Amino acid sequence: MKKLLVFTLLIGLAYVGMAQEAKPASGPVLTFKEKTFNFGDIYQGDKVTHVFSFENTGTEPLILSNVLVQCGCTATKWPKEPIEPGKTGEIEVQFNSAGKFGMNNKAVTAVSNATNAQERVTFTVNVLPKKDSK
Numbered sequence: 367m368k369k370l371l372v373f374t375l376l377i378g379l380a381y382v383g384m385a386q387e388a389k390p391a392s393g394p395v396l397t398f399k400e401k402t403f404n405f406g407d408i409y410q411g412d413k414v415t416h417v418f419s420f421e422n423t424g425t426e427p428l429i430l431s432n433v434l435v436q437c438g439c440t441a442t443k444w445p446k447e448p449i450e451p452g453k454t455g456e457i458e459v460q461f462n463s464a465g466k467f468g469m470n471n472k473a474v475t476a477v478s479n480a481t482n483a484q485e486r487v488t489f490t491v492n493v494l495p496k497k498d499s500k
Contacts, residue, residue, distance in 0.1 A: 394451070395424035396480040398487055405491035408463055415460045418487045422449045424480065432477040433457055439464075440472055459489065466493045 399419040408414055422428040427448035435442060443458040459474055470493060475486045 392426075392481075393424050394422050394426045394428035394449075394478065394480045396428055396430075396476060396478055396482055396485045397421050397423040398485065401487050403487075403489045405461065405489060407492045407494055409494050410467060410496045411464050412493075413460060413462045414491065415458060416489060418457045418459060418474070419454060420449075420457070420476075421454045422451050422480075425451055427451070428455075428478055428480055430455075430457075430476055430478045434475040434477065436472050436474075439466060439470075440474065442474060444476070457487070459487075461489065461491055463491070463493045467495070468493060 397420060399421070403416045403418070405414045405416065427450055429448050430444050430446075433442045433444045439462050441460045441462070445455045449455045457474065457476060461470075461472065463470075469490065471488065471490050473486050473488045475484050477484055
């Protein structure tokens with residue numbers, strides 16, 4: 367009888383634990399499809415662009431309030447309107463290699479009303495010397 371009671375109690379606790387894990391996060395959640403990107407080799411003076419796609423995997427509208435970059439060599443475009451739950455958006459990142467050389471690692475931080483209020487993506491690029499204009 368005691369074994370049956372203990373077994374029933376354990377099954378009940380396991381069920382409660384699984385039910386809690388299955389709940390979606392309350393509020394907006396910013397989820398990037400990819401967190402890193404490698405542009406590879408480019409030449410000094412080149413401008414390259416990449417789009418980081420994301421989804422609002424939460425339960426309320428997601429609002430990006432800012433997208434922070436590390437230096438003036440990086441520019442961004444992002445949606446100003448709310449992203450509804452289940453919908454997607456994009457942050458366009460442009461890197462200008464003028465005055466840069468060698469391996470560059472840069473971070474872009476999305477600031478929002480999400481439960482993960484600051485979410486970061488990164489990119490790398492190897493800047494080679496300018497091509498000869500012969």
